[in-house]
Amino acid sequence: MIKMFETIAAISTPIGEGGIGIVRISGDESFDILEKIFKPKSKKNVKDLKHNSVNYGHIYDENEIVDEVLVMVMKAPKSYTKEDVIEINCHGGYLITEKILEIVLKNGAKLADAGEFTRRAFLNGRIDLTQAEAVIDLIKSKSEKNLTLSVEQLRGDLKEKVGELKKKLLDVAAHVNVVIDYPEEGIDEPLPKELWGNLEEVHSECDILIKSYDKGKKIKEGIKTSIIGRPNVGKSSILNSLLKEERAIVTHIPGTTRDSIEEIININGISLILVDTAGIRKTEDIVENIGVEKSKTKIKESDLVLFVLDNSEELTKEDYDIYKYIDDKKCLGIINKIDKSKKIDISKLDKINNWIEISAINGLNIDKLEESIYKFILEDDIKNSSEKLILTNIRHKSSLEKVKDSIDNIFNTLNMEMPMDLIAIDLREALDSLSEITGEISSEDLLDHVFKNFCVGK
Ligand SMILES: Nc1nc2c(c(=O)[nH]1)N(C=O)[C@@H](CNc1ccc(C(=O)N[C@@H](CCC(=O)O)C(=O)O)cc1)CN2
Ligand SMILES: Nc1nc2c(ncn2[C@@H]2O[C@H](COP(=O)(O)OP(=O)(O)OP(=O)(O)O)[C@@H](O)[C@H]2O)c(=O)[nH]1
Numbered sequence: 001m002i003k004m005f006e007t008i009a010a011i012s013t014p015i016g017e018g019g020i021g022i023v024r025i026s027g028d029e030s031f032d033i034l035e036k037i038f039k040p041k042s043k044k045n046v047k048d049l050k051h052n053s054v055n056y057g058h059i060y061d062e063n064e065i066v067d068e069v070l071v072m073v074m075k076a077p078k079s080y081t082k083e084d085v086i087e088i089n090c091h092g093g094y095l096i097t098e099k100i101l102e103i104v105l106k107n108g109a110k111l112a113d114a115g116e117f118t119r120r121a122f123l124n125g126r127i128d129l130t131q132a133e134a135v136i137d138l139i140k141s142k143s144e145k146n147l148t149l150s151v152e153q154l155r156g157d158l159k160e161k162v163g164e165l166k167k168k169l170l171d172v173a174a175h176v177n178v179v180i181d182y183p184e185e186g187i188d189e190p191l192p193k194e195l196w197g198n199l200e201e202v203h204s205e206c207d208i209l210i211k212s213y214d215k216g217k218k219i220k221e222g223i224k225t226s227i228i229g230r231p232n233v234g235k236s237s238i239l240n241s242l243l244k245e246e247r248a249i250v251t252h253i254p255g256t257t258r259d260s261i262e263e264i265i266n267i268n269g270i271s272l273i274l275v276d277t278a279g280i281r282k283t284e285d286i287v288e289n290i291g292v293e294k295s296k297t298k299i300k301e302s303d304l305v306l307f308v309l310d311n312s313e314e315l316t317k318e319d320y321d322i323y324k325y326i327d328d329k330k331c332l333g334i335i336n337k338i339d340k341s342k343k344i345d346i347s348k349l350d351k352i353n354n355w356i357e358i359s360a361i362n363g364l365n366i367d368k369l370e371e372s373i374y375k376f377i378l379e380d381d382i383k384n385s386s387e388k389l390i391l392t393n394i395r396h397k398s399s400l401e402k403v404k405d406s407i408d409n410i411f412n413t414l415n416m417e418m419p420m421d422l423i424a425i426d427l428r429e430a431l432d433s434l435s436e437i438t439g440e441i442s443s444e445d446l447l448d449h450v451f452k453n454f455c456v457g458k
């Protein structure tokens with residue numbers, strides 16, 4: 001028999017002091033290795049240990065006892081990788097887990113690459129590529145909403161959707177092939193209405209999914225939000241009140257913040273990457289000037305701009321300059337220092353439709369500010385989205401774009417009454433693009449790309 005895969009092993013828990021450390025082994029030789037290093041208290045033969053059983057005993061290095069452990073045994077194909085899997089639950093700690101891994105390697109296992117267990121789960125057909133990608137997204141999730149999307153994708157929601165789209169195209173392909181193979185049948189209509197419908201549905205579903213990526217990206221990566229305004233209007237004070245800690249230095253001296261400060265907050269399960277910038281003004285100060293230029297770059301990179309003004313002063317030329325600079329960015333106007341008497345008049349700043357009045361110094365309306373941010377950028381965009389699936393992976397998006405292009409070609413062929421063979425080719429391409437998403441068609445390069453972001457032991 002040709003051996004497909006070597007037996008691999010790795011530490012699956014974070015390295016460091018901890019209650020428990022897990023060394024995971026997967027592959028044909030798992031039990032042979034275990035037999036050489038583990039003595040269960042039950043005195044059972046290691047190869048007779050039951051599937052899904054937890055077994056108390058000791059790990060040995062030759063004749064020397066190394067640790068007291070629990071060993072979990074999962075037999076192929078009922079395991080994470082569909083191979084024989086053994087998990088040694090030892091004491092957590094820098095040295096002990098490493099030591100047990102070394103003993104496992106010494107007895108015949110190969111050190112697993114990053115993501116190799118999950119790669120096996122994919123190669124052995126337990127999960128598709130979208131589910132494998134969901135595993136790493138799930139581990140890396142830092143917001144509730146991203147976590148939810150990852151869990152749904154791991155459950156197979158995207159895989160299922162791709163399957164549905166494929167089925168619709170396969171129905172079309174079956175018909176097209178009949179027309180090509182039996183031209184003498186004299187089928188007048190190149191494509192019955194119902195099959196046109198299939199193509200239209202796949203086209204529009206791809207479109208909806210592609211459009212959902214903007215939201216998905218924001219959910220996955222967080223919403224880049226910069227706090228901008230001229231010096232001394234209270235930008236750093238606003239950052240601090242949103243963070244509920246004294247993170248940025250606040251003084252009465254204009255030009256206090258020289259470099260941008262980045263912090264992440266969570267609003268209703270979504271990450272906001274907040275950037276407090278150096279106040280924008282013309283200045284001769286070299287350091288401050290660099291800060292100002294950086295602020296301008298930050299504005300360009302932002303998904304959302306919080307434009308801060310001082311309630312207690314009239315608008316200045318600097319305010320107007322920044323206002324012009326915002327351009328067509330999504331922008332929420334903040335009038336700060338409402339604890340002081342009002343001198344500001346914003347009637348000329350009519351490009352901005354959303355305003356909120358706050359006082360950062362005593363926390364007035366900070367909760368309303370959070371709510372406005374959420375409503376303004378997140379709720380319209382994310383919560384009210386009617387589509388069930390939201391794409392978070394650019395790879396999926398670009399494959400779906402290819403599917404859409406192929407279908408456009410098919411419509412073109414049909415409208416121009418060109419030969420059916422052309423349709424068959426475009427259908428094949430559309431189906432292949434769908435297969436790329438799930439990994440039914442994949443290359444080593446693609447898999448290396450997907451799994452390179454994984455941690456070792458996953
Ligand atoms: N200790 C431990 N915890 C873990 C994992 C693990 O591998 N080991 N997981 C992963 O890293 C996650 C759980 N995911 C898993 C997914 C499938 C199977 C599995 O064995 N599936 C088989 C059989 C299920 C059964 O017994 O019926 C299957 O689908 O065929 C195991 C874990 C999270 N927690
Ligand atoms: N009365 C009042 N003062 C405030 C308020 N918010 C901030 N300040 C004061 O305004 C001054 C400037 O605040 P900062 O938060 O440092 O302003 P900034 O916009 O970050 O300033 P630069 O970093 O210099 O651009 C400080 O003296 C703050 O205490 C407020 O809501 N009311």
Ligand SMILES: [Mg+2]
Binds near residue numbers: 235278
């Ligand atoms: Mg500041």
